[in-house]
Amino acid sequence: MGITDYNNDSDEPSTISGLYLALCAVNLAEAAGSSSDGLPRAIMAQIYLAASIRCRLALPKLLAPFFSGYFMRRARRHVRRAPEHSVSHLLWLFHPVTRKYVSDTKRLENVLSSKQKLRFGSFVEDEQLSPLSRIRTTLKVYLLSKLVQELVGGDEIFTKNVERILNDNDRLDDEVDVVDVSRLLVSISTQCAGVLTNEKDESAKFGQWLSRNGDACCTWWTHVLTCGIYWRGNKNELARQHYSLIRNCPPEILKDNLGLSVGHALCARKICIDDRDSPKVSQYVCLHTKKALESLRLFSTSRTSGVVSGIQDGTRRMAYEWVMSSLLDAWRSNLFASKPYWTQSFKGQQMFSTLYQEAYNHYALINGTRGDCWRLFVYELTSRMLNGANPQATWSGVRRVRSTKMDAVRGRVSMRRSAQPDAFHLHTLVKLHSVMDI
Incomplete structure (x- = not known):
């Protein structure tokens, strides 16, 4: 030429x-x-x-x-x-999601031409700055953001940082195949290259440079987010398949306040879902939620790319929601179904109220710019209920939420998925106040 x-x-x-x-x-x-x-x-x-x-x-x-x-x-x-072991580290490039990701010329150009060191917090481990490594790393962050979007609901957590996103022009609004995205992330993040045992193998002539280490942090976050999505869809059997992999927590996560808080919040939620018959469920839930809140208090947003900042916001919201759901579930397990909740008291009730109030206050603070949100209103009603508010006023608020939700179902009003009331909290509030529905 x-x-x-x-x-x-x-x-x-x-x-x-x-x-x-x-x-x-x-x-x-x-x-x-x-x-x-x-x-x-x-x-x-x-x-x-x-x-x-x-x-x-x-x-x-x-x-x-x-x-x-x-x-x-x-x-x-x-x-x-x-041979499969010599090219396994390249298979992700031929996945339909990857092909769609690299089809955006401007985004691809920004990823490859950026001279700044990309910062991804504890979500993705740093890799060598070769072109394929840059594409692989930013793709992992993009896929994690898709899982966070699916779990938290909506893309408003990313819109405020859209200028700093690596030219993510599709705005994360296409549908998410959770299984497909999760498998792709795990395949990218785990050790892909096999051990070169045959010295006569053609790739052995070029040494071991084809192999690379796995990304334990990204793998852990993938399983955590996938487990949360399955919980939200009441697919508990599928969620249990990820427990053993989540227990294998990388050291980097244990040193990160956000990762540690999410881990404790997940443990509390897991206890409420799978071990609710244990006599010490309340004690364990209080312990994990207390540690989760302590780590969340110490967490501070670091200087990261726009997408990673959105992932941090989404996972922090997820941790607070898991904490509040676990506290409500454990508190309810101490009540007798035959009596109204406002006439009952038990040992440790004040601890539930204090922890829930702290979680709600922090959650309301980080969601203060989102405007009218029925999800936040339901958490407020639950907080008032646990702190001994008038049950008639609480029930009046619950009826308002139910009415608005039904109007949204009938198409009379529009309601973003992220603003919809938490289904578990709303169901629990209705059940506890059913005696008042005369």
């Missing part, structure tokens, strides 16, 4: 120069071939992948999809014919 142009206002090569070098690499790889005395198929696949990315960045919009797709298909052909 003979093109080696440079930008006029920069000492760095232009995208055309990068495309030229990528195509030269393709020509040399084709000349060497992939036979026993040629290049390993894993190397061939990476060369074609680099050419595909360069075509996406350098060519016009009409030509980029065609040529980028051509080199991507060539790469996939080599991946299918290569």
